Amino acid sequence: VRGGASRKVAPILQPGAQLDVTWRARLEDHLGVFAVEPIKSRAAVLMNDRKTLAGLNALTALLSFSLPEREAHPSLYAKTLAVVEMMESGPYWTLAYLRWEMALLEELGFGLDLTRCAVSGVSDGLAYVSPKSGRAVSEAGAGAFKDRLLPLSPALLGQGAGTAEDVLSGLRVSGHFLTAWLAPALGDKPVPPARDRLVDLLARAARD
Numbered sequence: 001v002r003g004g005a006s007r008k009v010a011p012i013l014q015p016g017a018q019l020d021v022t023w024r025a026r027l028e029d030h031l032g033v034f035a036v037e038p039i040k041s042r043a044a045v046l047m048n049d050r051k052t053l054a055g056l057n058a059l060t061a062l063l064s065f066s067l068p069e070r071e072a073h074p075s076l077y078a079k080t081l082a083v084v085e086m087m088e089s090g091p092y093w094t095l096a097y098l099r100w101e102m103a104l105l106e107e108l109g110f111g112l113d114l115t116r117c118a119v120s121g122v123s124d125g126l127a128y129v130s131p132k133s134g135r136a137v138s139e140a141g142a143g144a145f146k147d148r149l150l151p152l153s154p155a156l157l158g159q160g161a162g163t164a165e166d167v168l169s170g171l172r173v174s175g176h177f178l179t180a181w182l183a184p185a186l187g188d189k190p191v192p193p194a195r196d197r198l199v200d201l202l203a204r205a206a207r208d
Helices: 050-066 074-089 094-107 139-148 164-185 193-207
Strands: 018-024 033-040 126-129 136-138
Touching: 050 074, 050 094, 050 193, 074 094, 094 164, 126 139, 136 139, 164 193
Parallel strands: none
Antiparallel strands: 018 033, 126 136
16 A cells, blocks of 8 residues: 555554555556555444454454455455444454354355254254364264264354353364364465464453
8 A cells, every 4th residue: 555654544554444445557467556545444443342352353364364365255345344343333243253254264165064964964953063074963973973073052053142152162163174174275374363362362251
């Protein structure tokens, strides 16, 4: 961004800000420059709360980590904007953030199949997720292998009240696949530490 460090432009380029960005270059393979116009600034609200700031940092870090340059992802953009708007409105955004992580995996070709049991095909009594296949497994289907499976949070099935414990359980599932599936596809880059900081903060808050 031309003049990105200037007194006029720098305050606009803050995490959580919604911008109208136009890229200009003589040729497509040139570096070019971005022209930036603010649509909505959220910095004052989002950075006023430690948990919300951690959520925003995790969200933006994962986007930077996972999305290639110059690729349009309009559906993911809409979901991202919805989460950021929920962060503005109160403390109940964590469930939306969990669903956003699952949507990120889906968008990049690493979606989980939680519709039916990978062993029996039934759609009732789903209790686990296979860490290898990303498919749901029922209590009966798990059998003696349940200790090798990830607990399936009701929050990932759209069930329950979305308690702090349910969200954390769901984040353990999404975190596993961010590390086991997405990171290797990106050259084994480590998942951004900002995500771990968010999960740690949510876990401490749940214990208090």
